[in-house]
Amino acid sequence: ANFSIAQASKCSGVEEMETHQGNSMSLIVDPHKIDPQLLQKMEYDALVWSSLHGLLVGDRNSQISGTVPGVGMVHAPFSLLPMPFPESHWKQACQIAPIFNELVDRVSLDGKFLQDSLSRTKKVDAFTYRLLGIHSKMLDAKKIEEIRLGLHRSDYMLDEQTKLLLQIELNTISSSSFALGCLVSELHRSLLHQYKQYLALNPERIPQNNAFTQFAEALSKAWSEYNNPRAVVMVVVQTEERNMYDQHWLCTTLKERYPFETYQVTSIKKTLAEIDALGELLPDGTLVVDGEVVAVVYFRAGYGPRDYPSESEWRARLLMEQSSAIKCPSIAYHLAGTKKIQQELAKPNVLERFLENKDDIVNIRKCFAGLWSLEDSNIVNDAIEKPGLYVMKPQREGGGNNIYGDDVRETLLRIEKEGSEENAAYILMQRIFPALFPAILVRQGISQKHHVVSELGINAAYLRNKTKVIINEECGYLMRTKVSSSDEGGVIAGTGVLDSIYLV
Numbered sequence: 001a002n003f004s005i006a007q008a009s010k011c012s013g014v015e016e017m018e019t020h021q022g023n024s025m026s027l028i029v030d031p032h033k034i035d036p037q038l039l040q041k042m043e044y045d046a047l048v049w050s051s052l053h054g055l056l057v058g059d060r061n062s063q064i065s066g067t068v069p070g071v072g073m074v075h076a077p078f079s080l081l082p083m084p085f086p087e088s089h090w091k092q093a094c095q096i097a098p099i100f101n102e103l104v105d106r107v108s109l110d111g112k113f114l115q116d117s118l119s120r121t122k123k124v125d126a127f128t129y130r131l132l133g134i135h136s137k138m139l140d141a142k143k144i145e146e147i148r149l150g151l152h153r154s155d156y157m158l159d160e161q162t163k164l165l166l167q168i169e170l171n172t173i174s175s176s177s178f179a180l181g182c183l184v185s186e187l188h189r190s191l192l193h194q195y196k197q198y199l200a201l202n203p204e205r206i207p208q209n210n211a212f213t214q215f216a217e218a219l220s221k222a223w224s225e226y227n228n229p230r231a232v233v234m235v236v237v238q239t240e241e242r243n244m245y246d247q248h249w250l251c252t253t254l255k256e257r258y259p260f261e262t263y264q265v266t267s268i269k270k271t272l273a274e275i276d277a278l279g280e281l282l283p284d285g286t287l288v289v290d291g292e293v294v295a296v297v298y299f300r301a302g303y304g305p306r307d308y309p310s311e312s313e314w315r316a317r318l319l320m321e322q323s324s325a326i327k328c329p330s331i332a333y334h335l336a337g338t339k340k341i342q343q344e345l346a347k348p349n350v351l352e353r354f355l356e357n358k359d360d361i362v363n364i365r366k367c368f369a370g371l372w373s374l375e376d377s378n379i380v381n382d383a384i385e386k387p388g389l390y391v392m393k394p395q396r397e398g399g400g401n402n403i404y405g406d407d408v409r410e411t412l413l414r415i416e417k418e419g420s421e422e423n424a425a426y427i428l429m430q431r432i433f434p435a436l437f438p439a440i441l442v443r444q445g446i447s448q449k450h451h452v453v454s455e456l457g458i459n460a461a462y463l464r465n466k467t468k469v470i471i472n473e474e475c476g477y478l479m480r481t482k483v484s485s486s487d488e489g490g491v492i493a494g495t496g497v498l499d500s501i502y503l504v
């Protein structure tokens with residue numbers, strides 16, 4: 001990019017830069033131009049800050065870092081400085097968060113829409129088939145979830161050409177790393193403050209990020225709606241969890257910040273297998289696990305087939321769904337967040353089935369990228385011709401599952417040749433191309449200069465008891481940044497790093 005900035009040791013504030021495609025983009029500082037000695041000091045201070053403030057993950061090189069806290073820790077991967085992000089788009093993403101919450105709740109109540117939309121997918125995707133099976137059992141039993149808790153994240157990319165903020169996906173289960181995301185915002189604010197005479201940037205332009213305290217508050221309010229002071233919050237976890245510190249931040253905050261009168265809102269952690277072994281339903285529907293009454297089930301596992309290696313885990317999922325515990329998410333919320341539903345909601349006149357307010361519908365639809373099923377032969381042919389303009393997605397969460405580039409063409413041709421129903425397992429999505437920015441990514445103590453693209457996730461909480469909406473708010477953000485050449489962007493998946501935003 002050809003742009004001029006003040007001499008490296010005194011990079012000034014917001015600069016306009018010419019991007020590769022000739023668009024003008026606000027750059028706050030070019031990290032690649034910072035004086036090397038200064039950069040080294042900043043990197044060192046950032047690593048010290050991370051270690052002292054729990055911006056940590058389990059190290060893949062340590063066998064027990066996913067099971068024993070305090071052992072084999074390494075700083076979470078982060079970008080050294082925040083990413084510039086237009087304030088107008090930030091506001092737009094925050095303002096539509098409560099509308100997406102309402103949309104998820106309405107879609108979750110339309111059992112027929114969920115079953116019909118996924119009816120072809122379930123024939124070719126065993127995982128979706130099992131989830132739908134549990135959902136239809138609940139429909140047959142006329143099970144009503146009167147108290148509903150959603151802790152969601154809606155992910156966006158800012159398309160460079162059109163300047164449109166386009167939704168990548170809506171996560172309604174196991175939205176994670178939000179505590180680490182808050183810590184990166186604090187890390188960046190601390191660095192901007194400490195190095196202000198060099199960077200001339202204003203730490204206040206990094207938005208407040210209170211995601212894990214807001215999510216802890218939502219969990220504690222759901223717990224109090226259940227109204228049994230002896231009951232606990234049960235976190236469903238994987239057997240190994242290197243992202244455990246993100247979870248501990250939430251559970252510790254819940255315990256320390258939100259005691260109710262004399263009661264502490266305690267949480268227990270159980271795997272699906274343990275819940276199958278130790279869980280039972282009382283005649284009145286109360287869920288008891290390992291002798292504890294469970295008020296809220298908070299899933300940080302169970303979002304992918306790898307979490308169900310045997311029938312035991314499915315029995316556990318069904319047992320929880322049948323209970324009167326508040327599921328976060330319920331099976332219906334889980335299904336409402338699948339990529340197939342995302343694609344169905346993008347069809348004409350479908351949002352109108354769930355939302356009344358015309359402005360809300362316009363504002364939601366504005367951030368829909370192109371989304372199609374593979375039954376749309378014109379799109380399939382276009383994707384075969386220009387696979388680089390599409391992303392092909394199975395009904396999976398957690399990163400690392402999508403199909404890009406030539407693999408899109410190969411897969412579409414294969415499915416066409418086989419003429420199987422397999423096409424119902426995928427959706428096609430317009431590929432979004434965000435602007436590239438220079439950044440310094442810090443992983444395992446090593447800093448590397450890259451050109452990167454970013455993805456802004458807005459966390460949001462929704463808590464409802466019958467007709468009363470108790471919480472419906474945006475809860476901070478998770479900014480993820482990845483090397484521009486990489487297709488995927490997950491932090492846990494290993495391709496992305498945690499970042500924050502500097503409003504320009």
Ligand SMILES: Nc1ncnc2c1ncn2[C@@H]1O[C@H](COP(=O)(O)OP(=O)(O)O)[C@@H](O)[C@H]1O
Pocket residue numbers: 155157168169369391393396397398399400401402429430431432433455487488489490
């Ligand atoms: N339409 C798209 N355009 C560009 N990149 C995309 C698009 N959809 C997904 N990606 C990339 O793939 C990653 C994973 O896709 P996503 O739909 O979020 O699946 P998952 O549920 O596994 O996180 C995203 O974080 C992003 O980096």
Ligand SMILES: N[C@H](CCC(=O)N[C@@H](CS)C(=O)NCCC(=O)O)C(=O)O
Pocket residue numbers: 153171173174175176177238241243246247300301303397398399480489490491492493496
């Ligand atoms: N092990 C589980 C991981 C749960 C998980 O992968 N969550 C997905 C949405 S489903 C997600 O939100 N990813 C954002 C952080 C990233 O990019 O890695 C946990 O941490 O509890």
Ligand SMILES: [Mg+2]
Pocket residue numbers: 155169398399
């Ligand atoms: Mg994602």
